[in-house]
Amino acid sequence: MSRTVVNVKSDVQAVLNELENKNIRNIFFVACGGSSAIMYPAKYVLDREATTLTSDLYSSNEFIHRNPRQLGKESLVILCSMSGTTPETAEAATFAKSKGAYAVALTNEPTSPLAQNADSVIKYEWGNDVDAFETNLGVLYQLVFGVLSVVENNGKFAKAVSSLENLQSVYEKALQYEKENARKYAEANKEEPVIYTMASGANYGAAYSFSICILMEMQWIHSHAIHAGEYFHGPFEIIDENVPFMILLGLDETRPLEERALSFSKRYGKKLTVLDAKEYDLSGIDEEMKGYIAPLILNRVLRQYAEELAEARNHPLSKRRYMWKVEY
Amino acid sequence: MSRTVVNVKSDVQAVLNELENKNIRNIFFVACGGSSAIMYPAKYVLDREATTLTSDLYSSNEFIHRNPRQLGKESLVILCSMSGTTPETAEAATFAKSKGAYAVALTNEPTSPLAQNADSVIKYEWGNDVDAFETNLGVLYQLVFGVLSVVENNGKFAKAVSSLENLQSVYEKALQYEKENARKYAEANKEEPVIYTMASGANYGAAYSFSICILMEMQWIHSHAIHAGEYFHGPFEIIDENVPFMILLGLDETRPLEERALSFSKRYGKKLTVLDAKEYDLSGIDEEMKGYIAPLILNRVLRQYAEELAEARNHPLSKRRYMWKVEY
Numbered sequence A, B: 001m002s003r004t005v006v007n008v009k010s011d012v013q014a015v016l017n018e019l020e021n022k023n024i025r026n027i028f029f030v031a032c033g034g035s036s037a038i039m040y041p042a043k044y045v046l047d048r049e050a051t052t053l054t055s056d057l058y059s060s061n062e063f064i065h066r067n068p069r070q071l072g073k074e075s076l077v078i079l080c081s082m083s084g085t086t087p088e089t090a091e092a093a094t095f096a097k098s099k100g101a102y103a104v105a106l107t108n109e110p111t112s113p114l115a116q117n118a119d120s121v122i123k124y125e126w127g128n129d130v131d132a133f134e135t136n137l138g139v140l141y142q143l144v145f146g147v148l149s150v151v152e153n154n155g156k157f158a159k160a161v162s163s164l165e166n167l168q169s170v171y172e173k174a175l176q177y178e179k180e181n182a183r184k185y186a187e188a189n190k191e192e193p194v195i196y197t198m199a200s201g202a203n204y205g206a207a208y209s210f211s212i213c214i215l216m217e218m219q220w221i222h223s224h225a226i227h228a229g230e231y232f233h234g235p236f237e238i239i240d241e242n243v244p245f246m247i248l249l250g251l252d253e254t255r256p257l258e259e260r261a262l263s264f265s266k267r268y269g270k271k272l273t274v275l276d277a278k279e280y281d282l283s284g285i286d287e288e289m290k291g292y293i294a295p296l297i298l299n300r301v302l303r304q305y306a307e308e309l310a311e312a313r314n315h316p317l318s319k320r321r322y323m324w325k326v327e328y
Helices: A010-019 A034-039 A040-049 A060-066 A087-098 A113-117 A137-150 A157-165 A167-191 A201-219 A254-270 A286-311 B010-019 B033-037 B041-049 B060-066 B089-099 B114-118 B137-151 B158-163 B168-187 B201-219 B255-266 B287-313
Strands: A026-031 A054-059 A075-078 A102-107 A120-123 A194-199 A224-229 A245-249 A272-276 B026-031 B054-059 B075-080 B104-107 B120-123 B192-199 B222-227 B245-249 B272-276
Touching: A010 A026, A010 A102, A010 A120, A010 A137, A010 B114, A026 A060, A026 A087, A034 A137, A034 A201, A040 A054, A040 A137, A040 A201, A040 A286, A040 B060, A054 A060, A060 A087, A060 B041, A060 B201, A075 A087, A075 A137, A087 A102, A087 A113, A102 A113, A102 A137, A102 B033, A113 B089, A113 B192, A113 B245, A120 A137, A137 A157, A137 A167, A137 A286, A137 B075, A157 A167, A157 A286, A157 B120, A167 A272, A167 A286, A194 A201, A194 A254, A201 A224, A201 A245, A201 B137, A224 B222, A245 A254, A245 A286, A254 B060, A254 B158, B010 B104, B010 B137, B026 B033, B026 B060, B026 B089, B033 B192, B033 B201, B041 B054, B041 B114, B041 B137, B041 B287, B054 B060, B060 B114, B075 B089, B075 B137, B089 B104, B089 B114, B104 B114, B104 B137, B120 B137, B137 B158, B137 B287, B168 B272, B168 B287, B192 B201, B192 B255, B201 B222, B201 B245, B201 B255, B201 B287, B245 B255, B245 B287, B255 B272
Parallel strands: A026 A054, A026 A075, A075 A102, A102 A120, A194 A224, A194 A245, A245 A272, B026 B054, B026 B075, B075 B104, B104 B120, B192 B222, B192 B245, B245 B272
Antiparallel strands: none
């Protein structure tokens, strides 16, 4: 078995060692907002790869109140909060443990409430200067492919980890490639009151995150992440020459959905921005991993677009009117 | 066992009889747009009730391309399309069967492509004059509670069906109760360029449907269905006195999420419309069923709001610029 020599973060390895002695049957991805959005590609990986493990993804408070009947001793609950202070997520860890589940916290703050409430803690780093391997998305993939290896002998663990090790240089080249595009995007969209995003498959979470965290939260711009497959069954009636769309093209099996949505949008829309992972230099990413890794790259590039948009609008990404400022 | 005497539609019973001889381990809910939205409460029921059955919900083309690894001989795939001509959904039935799954089609057209591609067909009725028991939502619940009964001996089948039998009169009273409110809503919102919806739990699908099918598709109004638990982790920064919200309050276990979202919205928003299932006369609905049934009532009431909005805006619900008119 390759799994013992795969070089993951030591706190990820510690969790995998614990799992050797457990009988895990289902996985719950539990977080809020941007921390929840990073879990969408992990759910995609599980759907594509897992032969017996089942999985669900819920916003933390939905998870607690929905109280899924199959949450129990055979459950792995993966939670995430950068500060570890998100109340619902910290409470969800306690709730999961009360059901006998094994709760693993991903956080930047290993002494936070979330970390204290969980069974195990995996620390990740945060910020533009951090290596991709150490970020929330990088750490989550180490864990998820590790779990697939430990529980199901899935053979892609080493490929996933080596791809993650090479990801930072892919980010840097993609950011360079998109630098001028991001600036132009910001200039063209700075007065827009509504901006839609669209994607499918592993990439939907990146679109969702850009819509709710960047546009709605940090820029107060109306938005909605449209699923590219759902587009033709309602949402597409909204597009015309005046409605801006940010369309993501990934590299996974659902790419035809994104391509079809783009193709239609080009016929009736004019304000389209396309991020296409196919245009990026993916050297060092294993061929079998490209579909899974694309949303991480798109997500990183979207951050660059967000920074340029904030600059062009003179509305810093840190600006809030309610979050952390009023009671809620 | 009560299940043999529960009086469901005969085509539902025929499917349940088939399932007696199968070993179903997982359920996939597969449809597009409004037909997908009706499946969200069914997923909620399964999460709350199922001891072994697992479930996932995907837009039809996402389902085909995602190609979940656990789709196979132990899968029940429930598909829905009113006309039965939705190409992706008809194709999804063929795809499901090719994997050995048992494909059940819900449709208004028993000779449609979807019906022909599926293993079994359940017909439902459509329109404002049809009894609730015979609609897509009514039929789907008959099937889902029936499956829980057959596969897991879940004891709520009879209660679910008797509640569905009494649902039409609940609809009629709720529609009467909301009649003037719907008219006022339409008058107040007829000039709005953006209207958000919000809900959680079993009710999220009704919010999603109102956003993408009614507002975006049929009224060309910008919209987004915000999950009430996610609200505080991004989207709530968008609200102010000028941004209209339609907030649903159901009766399921996640109601505290919806109440919290409403309470915050009342402090910073002014253009709020609230549909609260607690205000309706639910005579004939079993106490244990109220949380599950609430989204059906809210959905029916939302249709009334949609009709009033279309009238006030002089933009008929049947008006389209792309759907069924251009190639896509």
